[in-house]
Amino acid sequence: MSPTLEATGDPIDLEALRPTLIRIARLHLRNDAWAEDAVSETLLAVLERRAEFAGRSQVKTWVVGILKHKIIDTLRVRRREAPLDVDPDDRHEDDLFKADGHYEIPPSDWPTPDEVLGRTQFFEILQLCIDRLPPPQARIFMLREWMEMSTSEICKELAVTPTNAGVLLHRARLRLRECLQFRWIQAKNA
Amino acid sequence: MSCRQAAWLITARLDRELGPLERAALAFHLHICDACPRVVAQLDLLRAATRDLRDDLEQGIQSEAR
Numbered sequence: 001m002s003p004t005l006e007a008t009g010d011p012i013d014l015e016a017l018r019p020t021l022i023r024i025a026r027l028h029l030r031n032d033a034w035a036e037d038a039v040s041e042t043l044l045a046v047l048e049r050r051a052e053f054a055g056r057s058q059v060k061t062w063v064v065g066i067l068k069h070k071i072i073d074t075l076r077v078r079r080r081e082a083p084l085d086v087d088p089d090d091r092h093e094d095d096l097f098k099a100d101g102h103y104e105i106p107p108s109d110w111p112t113p114d115e116v117l118g119r120t121q122f123f124e125i126l127q128l129c130i131d132r133l134p135p136p137q138a139r140i141f142m143l144r145e146w147m148e149m150s151t152s153e154i155c156k157e158l159a160v161t162p163t164n165a166g167v168l169l170h171r172a173r174l175r176l177r178e179c180l181q182f183r184w185i186q187a188k189n190a
Numbered sequence: 191m192s193c194r195q196a197a198w199l200i201t202a203r204l205d206r207e208l209g210p211l212e213r214a215a216l217a218f219h220l221h222i223c224d225a226c227p228r229v230v231a232q233l234d235l236l237r238a239a240t241r242d243l244r245d246d247l248e249q250g251i252q253s254e255a256r
Contacts, residue, residue, distance in 0.1 A: 020250050064248050093194070101192020107228040110235055113242075123243050130240075144205065145240040151205045170201040177232050 014043050021067055027127065028071045028142045030135040034078065038070040045070075068147055075139060075158055084136045084160045086167045092175060107177075110185060122184060129179035137172035144169060191219045196226045200233060 018039060025035035045066050075082065098104055113122040130138055140160070143149045149157070151165045160168075199208060199216040208216065220227050 020247055024247055060248055097192075097194040101194040103193055103225050107225050107232060109228055110232050112235075113239055122239070123246065126239055126243055145237060146244050148241075166202060166205065169205060170198060173201050173204070173233055173236065174197065176236055177229070180232075180236070 014046060017063060018043070021063070023127075024064075024067065025071060027130055028139065028146070029074055029082075030131075030138055031078075031082070034074050038067065038074050042067045042070050072143075072147075072157060075143075079158060082135065082139065084140055084158055084164065084168060086164045087134065087136070090134070090171060092171060096174060096178065105181075108181070108185065110180075116184065117187070125180065125184045125187075126176075129176050129183065132179060133172055133175055137168050137175065140165060140168045141172040141176070191215055193219075193223060193226055193229075196220070196223070197229065200226065200230055204233065204237065 021039045021042060022035055025038045026032060029035050029038065042063065046063055096104055113119055116122070117125075130141065133141065140154060143154050143158075144151065151162060151169070154160060155162055155165055196216060196219045199212055202208065202212075203216070220230065
């Protein structure tokens with residue numbers, strides 16, 4: 001039998017949450033074993049602290065809040081194995097621009113996610129694009145955009161310099177825009 | 191300012207407030223450039239879409255928890 005939350009008298013199947021939590025943890029950590037651990041620790045913490053759990057409407061916020069702490073803890077503990085370093089050999093930006101600083105391929109007008117391929121498919125492409133980022137870029141992008149941490153918080157928590165944080169976020173965003181252009185915008189015309 | 195240089199300010203403005211000179215230089219470039227205003231819009235969409243994806247997945251937790 002899977003663990004349940006009985007504080008409300010209406011059991012909640014915690015195991016049913018696992019796949020979504022793992023998906024979120026993987027996007028952040030880029031390491032399957034660490035993601036599994038973070039989610040297991042989250043579910044355990046939820047079980048241990050179920051007495052504090054006040055009402056069913058707060059389950060989402062509560063579980064997600066615990067997972068976010070576990071993710072940041074993991075990145076902090078694993079800092080040496082997964083440093084938020086700038087790769088000096090990353091030449092992606094050179095490929096995007098001509099020698100005179102103009103875009104190699106002129107940017108196009110993008111429609112809204114609902115207008116092309118539909119929302120569900122757009123979200124799958126977006127996740128694929130985040131998954132294809134170099135891990136340091138994905139990790140910092142997720143902290144900044146998903147967790148909405150400020151860059152100064154990220155720098156403080158994970159011992160990154162503001163310059164490196166800026167470079168990683170810059171590269172992550174340019175890669176994501178290119179990936180969406182290719183896999184989302186161009187895919188609709190294929 | 192080239193598009194490549196403008197791209198640095200376009201991404202930086204998502205993380206920090208630009209200084210007055212940076213703001214003026216970017217505004218001027220966006221005024222005379224066809225390409226870069228599109229990049230601004232694309233990166234705004236990227237930010238909004240990432241948050242929508244997050245909200246959707248977290249909403250999924252909500253309904254699975256019921």
